[in-house]
Amino acid sequence: MFYIKTNKFNMKLQLSLLQDMVTRPKYAFTQIASQNLSSWPAFILIILTMQLFYALYFNQVDMPWLVDYTVNTSLGQATPAEKQQLSQRLTEETIRLSASIGSVLMLVFYGLITSVYLNVITKLDEQNTDGFKDWFGFYWWVQIPAVFQLLLSSIVVLVTDSSQTPLMDLQITSINQILGLTPEDKFYSFAASFDLFSLWSIVLLFYGLSVRTQLKTSTITNICIIPFIFMLAFSLVFG
Template sequence: MSQVTNPIQACSEIFFKPNGVFAALNVKHNWSWIPFILVITATILPAYVYFNFVDFEWYREIFINANYGDISPNEQENYRNSMTIDTILMFTIVGTIVGSLFINAILAVYFNLVTKSDEQNTNGFTDWFGFTWWIAMPGIISAMIALIVVALATNHQLDPVSLSPTSAAFLFNVSMESEWFGWAQGVRIETFWTIYLAAVGISQWTGIRGNKTYIIAAIPYFLLWGIWGLITAMS
């Protein structure tokens, strides 16, 4: 296991040598600001590039048809008039920051609670909150793929699912009109990488070993997919 001596090295090795990274993070502090900034930026940047490329009038129409197709024409027109590139980008930026902080805080509470009884665990909520940004780093790979997809596009009527090229929605061509679109967008390949990183981190920070680390790491994501899928199926 290689020794990690600085946060820049940790950001590089988290993808391929996570054991050393989490071993270092167990004794180092204030390194998690870098993955936080990287993850947030990687989430926002593809949306910024996409909305400055896409035929916005076309996008606005398919969005309204998919989400507000059952309301009156006057109400649709009100939504249409309120939708601009600037407002969507503002909602994207604010939503990404607030949503990510909220979701990662919940994950941190979960990891803190399920590992609390372990004698080797000396980390508290803030440590696990920092932990969540490190395990979210695979999302940067997805963001890079999304940027490539947009950069290579020649048609400005580019399907918004291109923003999540590692999702089930993209891979199985689930359209925005489908009631399963949101769920399919939420099921992503990199989530399984995140689960792996979480399991590695748990094994480095606690005395928990073996399959139990993967079970602990996977529960939040599979629980979310299951509940979300159940709600979608019943709606």
């Protein structure tokens, strides 16, 4: 559940879960369920690593260049006058806030959507009594790979020599490193954001559902694949 139970909080156990998420994810989710562990540590860890990454990035990036890059990629084929108008409104502070705060809000929004989806779809298991709050807490454990992805991206920021690197290019494990799509391509946002750590989250979702429900393996697999298909469709329509 997404609340703190001080009598259940065990720092050593919480830290060991990070290792278990890599080596034995099913055991990790069994521990979370049996110990009724709070998801607050996972949530806080994700947010802190996210803010660390943005702090490092904005400390290094050439902000005037980033403003111009954001304007050009956002407006695409717009006229120079339209781009100039946006450039005047799009300040460096606006970009900082929209990235550091907007990304947190977007992550929470995805968590809400995913929780609603899991709350509905897991009703296929008549014995499962988890509600929306339970799945909202569960979501943050599934997102633990984001911590490792953000730390890796932070290392890339520290070792790169260029001060003119787009955010998306820092995800060196994304499938766009293979596809080489540009911001003008429909699937660019999906390809640039979906990486090995996203696959890891899908694996964690699978094992987590196998622990919390009595659903068949094939059903759980389909539950995990549907959001992936939705993201592809969203990129096709709005990309």
